[in-house]
């Protein structure tokens with residue numbers, strides 16, 4: 001049985017023979033001598049127009065019911081669609097009471113749909129987001145495949161907190177319970193060969209966490225496969241209730257060996273995001289329908305501009321200070337050594353640059369232990385990619401490949417060198433200069449489509465206080 005997308009594809013011949021189509025009824029319109037219904041199977045933004053010259057055939061149809069239609073695919077004489085199905089037989093395979101159907105309402109707020117997230121991909125917009133995620137994944141896979149990267153599967157249950165931000169979820173086996181002493185949980189036990197003997201109270205022989213980032217594992221793989229990437233779920237127990245944060249989100253991460261310039265990493269990121277920008281498609285068109293002209297202009301400019309602006313953190317702070325001293329527009333004054341606030345990030349991308357901006361070389365105190373120290377001893381070889389209307393889309397860096405500096409960084413951040421011994425091995429044995437980045441997949445979808453909140457860029461969102469199914 002063909003999908004609706006296949007039937008509507010240009011070039012699909014009309015056929016005198018009967019075909020069958022499966023789908024759900026989106027709408028029904030009854031006239032005296034003819035009835036119409038739009039059928040969707042989620043394969044395309046457009047539904048298939050079904051025409052019933054035998055009006056009685058449409059009697060049992062209502063929005064939401066699942067049907068199998070038999071009919072003839074013909075060129076449509078009416079306006080609005082190229083093809084229509086002239087229906088000969090109807091089989092209602094799943095009824096749906098339109099009075100009770102939760103997504104049969106005229107006004108459905110974003111909140112209402114979140115409360116019904118098991119049903120909300122039935123709306124045109126959410127279905128479009130789902131298809132866009134699918135094709136975006138392929139766009140990214142093609143991009144990295146062409147650059148010679150290997151797609152790798154990294155673990156979700158891990159022994160470390162990659163970002164050392166204290167936002168990891170613990171994983172407990174039934175036997176572990178919650179009685180394990182918090183003091184013991186605070187720092188992972190040293191990696192030894194027989195942890196299970198030392199710590200039988202832990203299922204894995206040590207505390208286990210859900211991954212916040214695949215980076216450290218990708219670094220390990222990059223020491224053998226040179227260029228690796230993954231698209232993986234990440235979990236963060238952060239309480240930020242913003243339109244950019246989820247507790248469970250997907251990250252595209254890439255890591256490669258034999259790079260020693262931050263700019264190389266920026267170039268790969270720029271190429272990937274540009275591919276996403278150039279995708280097009282009916283899903284994007286539908287989702288961008290209500291976007292103001294100025295937002296669309298940003299995409300136009302970003303697609304054309306090459307390369308995107310690079311500015312150091314130090315220069316960015318200087319620019320922000322200038323603005324603050326003359327116009328006091330920020331709630332928080334920019335201060336060297338402090339994180340950029342989201343109002344600062346947006347100002348840089350929206351006002352100073354008016355396009356995607358790589359802010360590079362942040363102060364060492366603001367960034368995790370693994371970033372490579374610059375010669376100034378104060379900043380690290382890293383970047384955040386900031387984009388208009390969203391803020392941070394990507395973070396990346398060169399990784400510290402020098403044993404001495406890495407040990408110092410672990411000490412500075414009070415991390416237990418013994419638990420990172422495997423990570424030090426990557427430097428001990430053939431450690432090559434390397435770097436990589438992580439891109440929030442929902443944030444990419446949100447930025448590209450203009451869908452305001454990442455909660456609408458993933459089918460079943462999770463955030464602090466919310467996990468419906």
Ligand code: 4AD
Pocket residue numbers: 162163212213214215236238244245246247249251253254392393394395396397436437438439440441442443454
């Ligand atoms: O900046 P982050 O925390 O960087 C890392 O985790 C690095 N280890 C990545 C790497 O270099 N391999 O996260 C990277 C990106 C952010 O820029 C943001 O787009 C997204 O992941 N992100 C989130 N997206 C949704 N919800 C959250 N809670 C997110 N936290 C980060």
Ligand code: MG
Pocket residue numbers: 384392394395
């Ligand atoms: Mg970051």
